[in-house]
Amino acid sequence: MTPEELHSAILAAHEATDGARLVELYAAAADLSEKQGDRDATCFFLTQAYVFALETGHERIEELHLRLKDYGRDE
Amino acid sequence: MTVHQLDLSEVTKPVAEARGLPNDFYTSPEIFELEKQKVFFPNWAAIGFTSDVPTNGYAKPMTFLGQPLLLVRDHEGFVRVFQNVCRHRGMILVAEAGPIRKAIRCPYHSWCYELDGRLRTTPHVGGPGTNRHDLIKREELGLLEVRSHVWMGMVFVNLDGKAQQFEIHNAELLARYGEFTGDLHVCGPESHMTIEVNANWKLAIENGAEAYHLPWVHPGLNSYSRLEDHYNIEVPGKFCGQGSTVYNPMLSEDGRQFPDFAGLGDKWSTGAEYPMYFPNVMIGFHRNQFWGFIVEPVAHDRSVEHVQIFYADPEVSGEDWSEMRRVNAQNWREIFDEDIFVVEGMQKGRSASMFDGGKFSPAMDGPTHCFHDFVATAVQA
Numbered sequence A: 001m002t003p004e005e006l007h008s009a010i011l012a013a014h015e016a017t018d019g020a021r022l023v024e025l026y027a028a029a030a031d032l033s034e035k036q037g038d039r040d041a042t043c044f045f046l047t048q049a050y051v052f053a054l055e056t057g058h059e060r061i062e063e064l065h066l067r068l069k070d071y072g073r074d075e
Numbered sequence B: 001m002t003v004h005q006l007d008l009s010e011v012t013k014p015v016a017e018a019r020g021l022p023n024d025f026y027t028s029p030e031i032f033e034l035e036k037q038k039v040f041f042p043n044w045a046a047i048g049f050t051s052d053v054p055t056n057g058y059a060k061p062m063t064f065l066g067q068p069l070l071l072v073r074d075h076e077g078f079v080r081v082f083q084n085v086c087r088h089r090g091m092i093l094v095a096e097a098g099p100i101r102k103a104i105r106c107p108y109h110s111w112c113y114e115l116d117g118r119l120r121t122t123p124h125v126g127g128p129g130t131n132r133h134d135l136i137k138r139e140e141l142g143l144l145e146v147r148s149h150v151w152m153g154m155v156f157v158n159l160d161g162k163a164q165q166f167e168i169h170n171a172e173l174l175a176r177y178g179e180f181t182g183d184l185h186v187c188g189p190e191s192h193m194t195i196e197v198n199a200n201w202k203l204a205i206e207n208g209a210e211a212y213h214l215p216w217v218h219p220g221l222n223s224y225s226r227l228e229d230h231y232n233i234e235v236p237g238k239f240c241g242q243g244s245t246v247y248n249p250m251l252s253e254d255g256r257q258f259p260d261f262a263g264l265g266d267k268w269s270t271g272a273e274y275p276m277y278f279p280n281v282m283i284g285f286h287r288n289q290f291w292g293f294i295v296e297p298v299a300h301d302r303s304v305e306h307v308q309i310f311y312a313d314p315e316v317s318g319e320d321w322s323e324m325r326r327v328n329a330q331n332w333r334e335i336f337d338e339d340i341f342v343v344e345g346m347q348k349g350r351s352a353s354m355f356d357g358g359k360f361s362p363a364m365d366g367p368t369h370c371f372h373d374f375v376a377t378a379v380q381a
Helices: A003-015 A019-035 A037-057 A061-070 B029-040 B169-177 B201-209 B319-349 B367-378
Strands: B045-049 B058-062 B069-073 B079-083 B101-104 B112-114 B118-121 B143-151 B154-158 B192-197 B231-237 B239-242 B272-277 B281-285 B291-298 B300-309
Touching: A019 A037, A019 A061, A037 A061, A037 B101, A037 B112, A037 B118, A061 B192, B029 B192, B029 B291, B029 B367, B045 B058, B045 B291, B045 B300, B058 B239, B169 B272, B192 B319, B201 B239, B201 B272, B201 B281, B201 B291, B201 B319, B201 B367, B231 B291, B272 B300, B291 B319, B300 B319, B319 B367
Parallel strands: none
Antiparallel strands: B045 B154, B058 B069, B069 B079, B079 B143, B101 B112, B112 B118, B143 B154, B192 B300, B231 B239, B239 B272, B272 B281, B281 B291, B291 B300
């Protein structure tokens, strides 16, 4: 998915209040930013994914939390 | 009006000499506010039922005395009450009752809370992508928990946090009804009722406190449980009400009865009691059913009554019992509905400027006076 496609998909998932989908899309955006070496953008998207994972009880909660901790961005 | 302007000495005299609470206690928004502070906040007031949060991870927002509260059954099944606000900007956290899968997310800036109240994360609080800040101490910013206690399927809160422990404050009540130790079961949607009345909250309690009105307002009830079968209950400052030595409702033509609670003494094989727990609950104790009747004060002249019937055995939720459950709930609903016109009629009557609070019957109105004495004493404390 291109960054533009990802952006559109995220907006659509927000519109649909689809929390589980938001977790996956924000995590994908984080992966993309990570590949580009953009640490701040990576952590921004990881945070977004983590919050929706917490809200939805998503299976990726711990993985996302660990990544943020590894970046020193969460407790 | 301030408490210093209130002369309640006539109310706290012995019942034979006393007058009832003055009209202002029913018609004045200022007195209603005073009662919040003096009667409700320092005591253990009932706000709802454990069945309002039926499953683990369920949360129900509610407003009680103007306080936004959140009734929660956490993921371990423990019932808690929080103020329904985010510690960040005071945003209401939960707008509708429903399941919480993992954490409560504030809809404003997405601070997330566990159902035990712990602040789980604070997204971007230290800047974009940084969810921590040295001055944001999560251990100090959990949800504001309201002191609460569950008893007989009802959830009580002590809003000022200063009351004695529930078990100590209510030692007499718990001792009197300590035999009711079995599980309570909600069986069927008809066992929950919500009744709105255009009357001050106290009038519902006062009406329930006495049996004097039964032959006139509830002639059907009086046909099998006569006025002379009733006795008064008065424990000053704590609870009052009425008991009946006759409880044998005919709910089916074949005489079938709901299963009894285990371990009850002989008193309960034929009797029932209806204590008014101060400040705001009427309770019905019977050998095979229990109900709580919580009076929610909404305004000085408006209240909502929340009723939940519980049974002793989960099998009562089955189809075999559905008709008896329906008849039972309907019978109680008829009684509660019959009371509406007197409660609302007394509310209207309290606009009569020459009414002096009323003259009690020393023989019949002891429980009502006991409640008035509690309120009068509380607002002057």
